[in-house]
Amino acid sequence: MLNSALCQRLGIEFPLFAFSHCRDVVVAVSKAGGMGVLGAVGMSPDRLREELDWIEAHVAGKPYGLDLIVPNKFEGKAEAFDSDKLLAALPAEHKAYADAILKRHGVDPTALEENRKLSTNWSQNLREEGAASGLEVAFQYPIKLIANALGLPPPIMLEQGKKHGVAVAALVGAKEHALAQVAAGVDFIIAAGGEAGGHCGDVSTMVLIPEVCAALRAINSDVPVLAAGGIVTGAQMAAAMAMGAAGAWCGSVWLTTPEAETNPIVKQKMLAATSRDTVRSRSRTGKPSRQLRSPWTDAWESEDAPKPLPMPLQSFVSEPALRYVDKLSQSGHEGARELATYWVGQGVGLMNEPISAGAVVQAFKEDFIVATERLAKFVEA
């Protein structure tokens, strides 16, 4: 176990946090001494219960956490949620542009219109009300951490966290947001650099971590900062902790493990990718998110592309198409294989072997020690 107040507080051995949508990854990391955090956005309360039951049955009493998304700015948040109305508002230009990309790669877009409605379900959870039913389930389980990935956590999350003794964490991409989160009462800051996979700001991890740590020191806050963005090795984790972070929050590195349910086609692409094969784009959700480059993302980055719609509307354009592409790519369709993509950070350039999640944690621990010794040697008398 590291000498770390954070490890003691959470009852973990090594302050490596694994954000994953796959319960197998969550369990493997928690059992290996880190902390698995289940990404539960888009899950119905029933599905969430099922996942948490499974985790409880397999995690051998080790601590784990949960991650939800409740953005502050949400199109249609105030009005009653109406899938048909949202779908009717989708500009024909965007749907036609997406269809044209698919056609150019031999994918027939006819089936998409039907699937589009299904894709609105996940955004149900993006609303405070939708999230509330998820939270109700969550706090029936002995989770140790609950994180909110976009904006300030809803008051109910903070209240329930306090009541149940569950640490509430929030993801931020800028110093100002970290200060706002601490003022709102979160227990942990996850500071994510612009090299992170998924939604991200544009300040790099190397700058953001010391900047956030300095800002918190300046207000005498002792809220721990977890470093995220590009971190896929123990040496990078050590680097972040040398700059003041209390641990590392990683998402991308688990995507190529055998435990992850990543599309095998995309997994192969990730193992082969360099750090320059990702793009930060608004084309998937409407907010900037980093993803593996493919002809799909290239087309949306081109000058002819329509401007991405605000969140969550852009998702109703991209998700049905990319889910269909995912399915087709696995049945051997060449055009779909080319288009397939998923969220991943620049650290993908360092992810070159499909080792298990437990082995990833072990490699982190070893690299962490090597990096610490490397640095110490520079100043030995």
Added chain:
Amino acid sequence: MLNSALCQRLGIEFPLFAFSHCRDVVVAVSKAGGMGVLGAVGMSPDRLREELDWIEAHVAGKPYGLDLIVPNKFEGKAEAFDSDKLLAALPAEHKAYADAILKRHGVDPTALEENRKLSTNWSQNLREEGAASGLEVAFQYPIKLIANALGLPPPIMLEQGKKHGVAVAALVGAKEHALAQVAAGVDFIIAAGGEAGGHCGDVSTMVLIPEVCAALRAINSDVPVLAAGGIVTGAQMAAAMAMGAAGAWCGSVWLTTPEAETNPIVKQKMLAATSRDTVRSRSRTGKPSRQLRSPWTDAWESEDAPKPLPMPLQSFVSEPALRYVDKLSQSGHEGARELATYWVGQGVGLMNEPISAGAVVQAFKEDFIVATERLAKFVEA
């Protein structure tokens, strides 16, 4: 002195490299135990001789270096250099767009056309022939390092470096470029993340450093890697060295020192800026370079802006305008004050006090020790 092969090789105490166009910064850093590196691009051979004479007279025998730019791809490289011809090729649209930005801020662009010709002088040095006369001067001085900031160094630089026992370094922003540089025979790699000021790639320092170090290990190369991009504190330098870097190469952090000849208006802006106040844009030179955001850069990033011209043509649009703005801003012109900008990295968010270059080196040393101890404490038995 750190226990570092690099320090022994160069005869320095602390592997902090200061890239600066100001000879006072170069001397202050070398005398404080780091290594000052004079950015000499755009200097005539006579001017370079003058600067190096001054450094020799003040540096008290401490080691220092020199930085030039000789890009491989250069518009008009093959043909005879003809300022008039290049200027005649500038599209009216770009000049008109620049003029309109100035006018909107109350700056009269009439004087610019005359100044534009002067601005072509610096690009003279971007050609191998122009650089050769600079190199001839350089090797008459006891420099310890010579760096090339864009592309592979010209053969003459590598030959002369070998002959005179001067280490040749090259700036890269991607793993593939590092491998090409090592194959070409450089002695040092400077790996610069996308958060760096000036010309930069888009892979972050946190990812690029371990990626380049791993790539060099894989070919059994022991060429040292200096980390650049966003580094303005000793803790960040320690972080980079925990990941395998042999030292840090910094440019931005010197810009707000009293020794630097930075426009005082821009200096004030930098001290007040956060890490989100920079932009990576092709609008200054034609290649992506990171600079302080201002209404000038915002205008070039807007959707109405003409696409930046290839290097060096875009410079003939931007440099005369921005130099004029620089001058005007210092005489109290409000519009010019708003427009004023300069190259700087995201680390600007951590540059909040105008301390001297020597004090910066001292602060780096102290922060480096603190960071090393912070990290070591995590693993103490």
